[in-house]
Amino acid sequence: MRLDPRTKLFMVFVVSAIVMMSATTPLLWAVRIAVTMVPIVLLITEKHYASAFRFLVLYGIALALLFGLLSEGSTGIVAALLLGYCCIIVQFLPAMITAWYVVRTTKIGDFVSAMQRMHVPDGITISLAVVMRFFPTIKEEYASIRDAMKMRGVMLGGGNAAKMIEFRMIPLLFSCVNIGDELSAAAITRGLGGKVKRTSATELHMKAADWLMVVAFIAAAAVFVVFKYVV
Secondary structure (H helix, E strand, O other): OOOOHHHHHHHHHHHHHHHOOOOOOHHHHHHHHHHHHHHHHHHHHOOOHHHHHHHHHHHHHHHHHHHHHHHHOOOOHHHHHHHHHHHHHHHHHHHHHHHHHHHHHOOHHHHHHHHHHOOOOHHHHHHHHHHHHHHHHHHHHHHHHHHHHHHOOOOHHHHOHHHHHHHHHHHHHHHHHHHHHHHHHHHHHOOOOOOOOOOOOOOOOOOHHHHHHHHHHHHHHHHHHHHHHHO
């Protein structure tokens, strides 16, 4: 299911709004879990099986531990720390999953075209376009550094945390600086931020799947707000 970038951005907005409101009833929890499952299913349809599986397992374990600790009324420092950790994951992971789905399945050209259709200022468009390419590139760069360290026999710094920082994190930090500069230069080279309106070879159209997704997320947000603040 290839969705329009505008639909994906709307999904991020709705999911972020829902998770910022606390769920106090089973219905509200059901709505929150349902909107979280949507981007996971969409990741599967886009054949990003590993990412979908990791998000699903992490979210499922956090939910199970959270409900288990709340139902048992566990006390103690360990239980409090675990409860807080699970609350953070359950609270923020849905928005992260949706944002990751947008980053992994949206081409920069389509994203820029969608932002221009929405008349978003070029400064915001360029910043978001660079960010969307930054994190996947950093992930690839870290994988390359990790493989290089394995070839040299450096495994988790040999049990030395200082070596771990020296051999992996410092090269990664320098790579982050270089990648940021290269992505900014690439954005300018492609004509982003110019005085002349940029054209796009991609023609975006809201399809039936996009409207269905928009209606579904509006309904989920409406149900959550009504049963949270009205009923």
